[in-house]
Amino acid sequence: MSQEAANGGSPRGRVLTLENMNPNVKRVEYAVRGPIVQRAVQIEKELKEGVKKPFTEVIKANIGDAHAMGQKPITFFRQVLALCSYPELLEDDKFPSDAKNRARRILEACGGHSIGAYSASQGIECIRQDVARFIERRDGGIPSNPDHIYLSTGASDAIVTMLKLLVCGEGRDRTGVMISIPQYPLYSAALADLAAVQINYYLDEEKCWGLDVAELRRSLTEARKHCNPRVLCIINPGNPTGQVQSRQCIEDVIRFAKEEHLFLMADEVYQDNVYAEGCKFHSFKKVLFEMGPEYSSTVEMASFHSTSKCYMGECGFRGGYMEVINMDPEVKAQLIKLVSVRLCPPIPGQALLDLVVNPPQPDEPSYTLFMKERTAVLAALAEKARLTEQIFNTVPGFTCNPVQGAMYTFPRLNLSQKAIDKAKEEGQIPDMFYCMKLLEEEGICLVPGSGFGQRDGTFHFRMTILPPTDKLKFVLEKIRDFHLRFTQEFS
Amino acid sequence: MSQEAANGGSPRGRVLTLENMNPNVKRVEYAVRGPIVQRAVQIEKELKEGVKKPFTEVIKANIGDAHAMGQKPITFFRQVLALCSYPELLEDDKFPSDAKNRARRILEACGGHSIGAYSASQGIECIRQDVARFIERRDGGIPSNPDHIYLSTGASDAIVTMLKLLVCGEGRDRTGVMISIPQYPLYSAALADLAAVQINYYLDEEKCWGLDVAELRRSLTEARKHCNPRVLCIINPGNPTGQVQSRQCIEDVIRFAKEEHLFLMADEVYQDNVYAEGCKFHSFKKVLFEMGPEYSSTVEMASFHSTSKCYMGECGFRGGYMEVINMDPEVKAQLIKLVSVRLCPPIPGQALLDLVVNPPQPDEPSYTLFMKERTAVLAALAEKARLTEQIFNTVPGFTCNPVQGAMYTFPRLNLSQKAIDKAKEEGQIPDMFYCMKLLEEEGICLVPGSGFGQRDGTFHFRMTILPPTDKLKFVLEKIRDFHLRFTQEFS
Incomplete structure (x- = not known):
């Protein structure tokens, strides 16, 4: 190949290359959409083209995508969205009156009564009011101010925006952000993009992935030697680890954040996904306010929620919100300015969020069906959480904490030195090697633990518990069989 | 107030303040959503509360938000979206068969046949194929590859993503990005956020806001002294200036980009909005390929389109795409990785985009109504473009170029020295002073020219031509009366 061809046909080479692109x-x-998922998509294409494989379909248990795994949307939500999309349907007798009322109310709040108009960049005002009332009900009456609510394009959008506000300084003054290990890789990705310093604190696998303040302190002390730690991120219920924090633990974290002068970011998108006996979701906001004014009037915090998880699983709509507490009014003005550049979050996602925070009430015609659908989804998830833990703990070489909440299991794999050496030989991280082999042999797509972070020398994978119960059983058994084969092969 | 109270109740002050937040x-x-719009929202609240004003409503001509100004959605689009939202409607006789077929096709391409599932981060594959076919039809058969199409959350999202890839270097090596003045402030905002160097080139107001390569060269030569110019951004049809570039001009720009080794970004979101006799939209892609392989195989380019403008005006759905040409495959892999962090663009916006690029065909039942609605919107816009130019050019002290395309007029205001002095006295930029006064006295919300950039000593505002014809006439006359009064007051 000539130099010119190698340079993309130009003697000077391309303007934009891997060498001169943005290094951040x-x-x-x-990892959730990394190389393993790209290979899964390829395999799906090969299957379609008639390539013979030891399986007939790829099961993607790599991402918390409930509808893709067959979960049906909540009828009421979709009725209102159809009415908002095509308001001529408001004349249709087929739709219940409460769905029509919700749609009318949303449309009245839209410019020109159309969900095709932009909204205020912070989100439609009456929806922010509904969000505030939802938070108040959830938190036993602790007040929430609609002015402190920012609607977003999924929770990811709000999390990245909040991190962006917080990052400044150079060298040893660069902002450091504490994240759990294992973590949801949106955090590490956003920190890389912002060139912020990632500070790892480890969850305790032996204690059901619990969070210990001593570990937070160790990690912070260490980090202070080379950066300026300003932010503490918590995911509760945990992703990928599925633990649900106790009230006491949350109190300890808040006290720590106050003492150490850290901005708290509480990712609470799985707040309805709590399954384990004795576990309960406690919002950081509620605990903060119950700790008294010394805390509730000083600790700065943002908490995040989404339409993508819980019982809705409406990932495709990219709906979400954040509530900010004790934020400097001048910073809030900057935040509003920043979000205005992207104009507004998608209106269908805002409308959906409105329904999530303001669902059918007992005296409304859609209530019974809504509650039936909601309860069925959450009960099935609880059942699948139990099933997963139970089957995985029968696999020799697996150690699997209970899935107390969220949508994932993150079992620990005991890999032999021979397997580890073989992976290294192939230039792969051992758990990536394991997951790739599982994908090729069984058509099951998981995410290696290394994509979330784990203690050196330990290996895990993340699997969603979302497939329908029968399929989940099948997947769990396939993984067990594979693991036994794998163990034998590398013993 | 005690020091502690001033510090947000903490003796150490807040974690996050205006002083220590992200300086970028x-x-x-x-400006499109700046202080003047915030004041407009306030005034609307005051009117609701019964405060007496010299007007009864605020007319927001600050933003290209067609539905908010009363434009009705295209029936076919909304029918399909309702069907996708609530597939039970597929059984309903009320919907035409082509709408049902489109909905079925979209749903089949969605995970679990639900628009609530995530899609591939690059966008749903069959929609990217439809986009590629749309581009091929538009560009007279020049091939388009679905792998080079990236669906996005409105065009803004894709523009920011593309700029982000391109920014690197420090000090004199920092990436410089050439943007027109006047510009759409998304560009300056994104460059500030990325700490890239903004390089201004001026459009020629005397020549209908034409783009002259000599001015590009002047601006580039100047910029090379202090940064590394790598990108040239073009908006055609122009925002806020409404010019439509000639084929010759586009050829000159492409030749310049090749000679000067610049990455081209072509913002073509107003491609259907061309009104002036003798003007025609030429896509950069088509011109590039017609210039022969010397250009079409070397010049790196991204072009952007959106569901928010043209005849659709569906801003709230945040749909859009970009097509990349001659991008380094390794950079494309990085781009896919980057967009995967945000999971995927909203599915309702992707679905809407699919309908825009694949509208009803002559042999389909929805064709007649679709064409009637589309034609009516574009004809009304053309009429309003003419009306705006005509009335503004009767105002003494206004100079108004024809609105050849897009959705805005950007007239030049002749302000007296007395008015300029008065504005300075009040600490305001003169055209902000002018627009604020217009808002307070007439309830009309425009954006000052300073928000887009303009030659020193000149003053403008941007106004959309979107209000319904009668209201637009009323607005134009109100502005004329105001200007006469203003001129008298400060003569």
Whole structure:
């Protein structure tokens, strides 16, 4: 190949190359949609083209995508969205009156009564009011101010925006952000993109992935030697680890954040996904306010929620919100300015969020069906959480904490030195080697633990518990069989 | 107030303040939703509360938000969206068969046949194929590859993503990005956020806001002294200036980009909005390929389109795409990784985009109504473009170029020295002073020219031509009366 061809046909080479592109972007990693998923998509194409494989379909248990796994949307939500999309349907007798009332109310709040108009960049005002009332009900009456609510394009959008506000300084003054290990890789990706310093604190696998303040302190002390730690991120219920924090633990974290002068970011998108006996979701906001004014009037915090998880699983709509507490009014003005550049979050997602925070009430015609659908989804998830833990703990070489909440299991794999050496030989991280082999042999797509972070020398994978119960059983058994084969092969 | 109270109740002050937040964010400005719009929203609240004003409603001509100004959605689009939202409607006789077929096809391409599932981060594959076919039809058969199409959350999202890839270097090596003045402030905002160097080239107001390569060269030569110019951004049809570039001009720009080794970004979101006799939209892609392989195989380019403008005006759905040409495959892999962090663009917006690029065909039942609605919107816009130019050019002290395309007029205001002095006295930029006064006295919300950039000593405002014809006439006359009064007051 001539030099010119190698340079993309130009003697000077391309304007934009791997060498001269944004170096922060190069550092970004996002395992949930990484190489293993790209290979899964390829395999699906091969299957379609008639290539013979030891399986007939690829089961994607790599991402918390409930509808893709067959979960049906909540009827009421979709009725209102259809009415908002095509308001001529408001004349149709087929739709219940409460769905029509919700749609009318949303449309009245839209410019020109159309969901095709932009909204205020912070989100439609009456929806922010509904969000505030939802938070108040959830938190036993602790007040929430609609002015402190920002609607977003999924929770990811709000999390990245909040991190962006917080990052400043150079060298040893660069902002450091504490994230749990294992973590959801949106955090590490956003920090790489922003060139912020990632500070790892480890969850305790032996204690059901619990969070210990001593570990937070160790990690912070260490980090202070080389950066300026300003932010503490918590995911509760945990992703990928599925633990649900106790009230006491949340109190300890808040006290720590106050003492150490840290901005708290509480990712609470799985707040309805709590399954384990004795576990309960406690919002950081509620605990903060119950700790008294010394805390509730000083600790700065943002908490995040989404339409993508819980019982809705409406990932495709990209709906979400954040509530900010004790934020400097001047910073809030900057935040509003920043979000205005992207104009507004998608209106269908805003409308959906409105229904999530303001669902059918007992005296409304859609209530019974809504509650039936909601309860069925959450009960099935609880059942699948139990099933997963139970089957995985029968696999020799697996250690699996209970899935107390969220949508994932993150079992620990005991890999032999021979397997580890073989992976190294192939230039792969051992758990990536394991998951790739599982994909090729069984058509099951998981995410290696290394994509979330784990203690050196330990290996895990993340699997969603979302497939329908029968299929989940099948997947769990397939993984067990594979693991036994794998163990034998590398013993 | 005690020091502690001033510090947000903490003796150490807040974690996050205006002083220690991200300095890039502080530099961001976005006039289209700036202070004047915030004041407009306030005035609307005052009117609701019964405060007496010299007007009864605020007319927001600050933003290209067609539905908010009363434009009705295209029936076919909304029918399909309702069907996708609530597939039970597929059984309903009320919907035409082509709408049902489109909905079925979209749903089949969605995970679990639900628009609530995530899609591939690059966008749903069959929609990217439809986009590629749309581009091929538009560009007279020049091939388009679905792998080079990236669906996005409105065009803004894709533009920011593309800029992000391109920014690197420090000091004199920092990436410089050439943007037109006047410009759409998304560009300056994104560059501030990315700490890239903004390089201004001026459009020629005397020549209908034409783009002259000599001015590009002047601006580039100047910029090379202090940064590394790598990108040239073009908006055609122009925003806020409404010019439509000739084929010759586009050829000159492409030749310049090749000679000067610049990455081209072509913002073509107003491609259907061309009104002036003798003007025609030429896509950069088509011209590039017609210039022969010397250009079409070397010049790196991204072009952007959106569901928010043209005849659809569906801003709230945040749909859009970009097509990349001659991008380094390794960079494309990085781009896919980067967009995967945000999971996917909203599915309702992707579905809407599919309908825009694949509208009803002559042999389909919805064709007649679709064409009637589309034609009516574009004809009304053409009429309003003419009306605006005509009335504004009767105002003494206004100079108004024809609105050849897009959705805005950007007239030049002759302000007296007395008015300029008065504005300075009040600490305001003169055209902000003018627009604020217009808002307070007439309830009309425009954006000052300073928000887009303009030659020193000249003053403008941007006004959309979107209000319904009668209301637009009323607005134009109100502005004329105001200007006469203003001129008298400060003569």
